[in-house]
Amino acid sequence: MNSVPPSGSPGSSGPAAPTMRDVARRAGVSAMTVSRVLKQDERVNPVTRERVLAVVSELGYRRNEVARNLRLGRPSGMIGLVVTNLANPFYSRLALGAEQVAEEAGLRLVLGNTAEQAQRERELVEDLVSRRVDGMIVVPAGASHRHLSPASLGGTPVVFASRPPSGIEADTVLVDDFGGAREATAQLLAEGRRSVGFLGNPPALFTGAERFRGYWAAHEEAGLTPREDWVRRGPHDIATAEAAAMELLDREDAPTALFCTNNRITLGAYRAVRRLGADIALAGFDDFEMADMLGVPVTVVSYDADEVGRRAARLLLDRIEQGADASKGQARRTVVPTTVVRYGA
């Protein structure tokens, strides 16, 4: 599918990048000496060093890191980042956080977007292993993740982010989906909104299931049981959320509040509330700008998406440093905390 070979140069190959030998020849030394100079090896005659450096800059020579890594038996010095949807700000922040940590360790990030397609994920991961990445961070797409086990990856360390692996053990960074949803829902209930509807992610998605669990738990702790007919687990964008909210709110026994599983859903619900002019309180996962300017009470579950990426990268770096023993040791799981923020009406 995507195995189109990288385009070589069909025509006249341009002036090939100079090699160490080119530098060596021009400086009247051996390649080894050039190598030593570039490696900051102290035991090189200062005069020789200067001469070499002069030629290096004259020729615009750059050490070929690819060949270097090969010779040193090292991986590529890159880590793979496989996300499901880079257009989602959550994942671009995650990428940013991961990039920061990787950068500090001198590692580069190779990006892949799966668009939630398990098949693409498979190919991507395969390709990254073939490129000898040091490790990878994956937001898993499909249901089965056996193809992501260290074994089938030839030992390349993997860290899961945002969603846990199923069927295998591996380091994982999650958001406190359950706790955040529970706290936000509890907030609504505590404010006297006793009938809270649910709008959002399908249960097949880990985050969807967890947030629904939290919504439910908050009710139980308040001695309540949510009404199933106030639960809508279909909407996935602003438009469908708006429609679902309209349908939920525009009737006799409508709920007096809604819990939404992400900010797109919240925005859709908000539109419905505005159109109906009803006194409905909103709560939702994901903070967003303007939440305080909406004119209706909004409770938001906020968290640091960058931190998810940073932690994932740190876990991965740990594994990478462990080398062969990476597969040993317990899989670690860390949960990034959430904060519930209440914006006044």
Next chain:
Amino acid sequence: MNSVPPSGSPGSSGPAAPTMRDVARRAGVSAMTVSRVLKQDERVNPVTRERVLAVVSELGYRRNEVARNLRLGRPSGMIGLVVTNLANPFYSRLALGAEQVAEEAGLRLVLGNTAEQAQRERELVEDLVSRRVDGMIVVPAGASHRHLSPASLGGTPVVFASRPPSGIEADTVLVDDFGGAREATAQLLAEGRRSVGFLGNPPALFTGAERFRGYWAAHEEAGLTPREDWVRRGPHDIATAEAAAMELLDREDAPTALFCTNNRITLGAYRAVRRLGADIALAGFDDFEMADMLGVPVTVVSYDADEVGRRAARLLLDRIEQGADASKGQARRTVVPTTVVRYGA
């Protein structure tokens, strides 16, 4: 299916990934035959092929693409993407667009974030060249871009995105900053808002300068001259934009409309308008959700950020295919169009 990695030495280095020779030995053939099988070379005995493939799957062997590319004298099959701020949705969409096109060509994306620091950009670019990327897409940060010329990059093709290079010629993809700003401002003027303030980016930024030019041009075309004291080029986030807008609007001779150079500025201005309860029309670059629900008239300059990334990637692929002749041929410049959308009061 189940691969049992050979138990490695108890020391440090884990079970090294199997090589072609390992496969060859186990299959009782030469490495060359394995290579041929993996290359889909037809002239291999079908029986031999099957035997080899069996061992490949048994050992979980993966061809080392790094070594392969080195041997073939090819670059790494990756393209570098250097952006100034991945947290900005514009750039994450750009990345997504570039990834799509790269993916189709079988190329991977290597990501780097400069945080607008020229020094980081320099290092990043240097590193990418050393890693032998096929080419790179850069949103340039500093003022001088000579370090990004094909010459100082050893011939690695570069495409500029969002901002043009200064001092060198290179393929570039821009957004119609001028046209969009002009049209949005003209819209305000046509609606009878004859006094339009300006809020936004410093002129040092290309986009800031262009959008200001557009703002100015719209006035001239209407036979007007903007009042300098209605221009605020300092604000860079919501808070500072809100403050600047407050200061601009809360006085006798306040403008009746504001043009904002990006959506963060627009949101800040909106906050000020809401707080003052004044009849102020807003126009701004960048579309955003909820623009139609703000309760004040808002005109927005919308454009396809993915398209910027896609076009940049296509230009780059062109250059890459040209091979040595990449430096030849005119630098091409393409401008992604903008659409002005008017959201009712």
Next chain:
DNA sequence: CTGTTAGCGCATTCAT
């Protein structure tokens, strides 16, 4: 201090 030898994993060329 500096050079020579050898080889990382793979594929081209030339053999058989």
Next chain:
DNA sequence: ATGAATGCGCTAACAG
């Protein structure tokens, strides 16, 4: 249809 030699660019390990 298959294998042996050779080298991509680089560097550890040994000379000297």
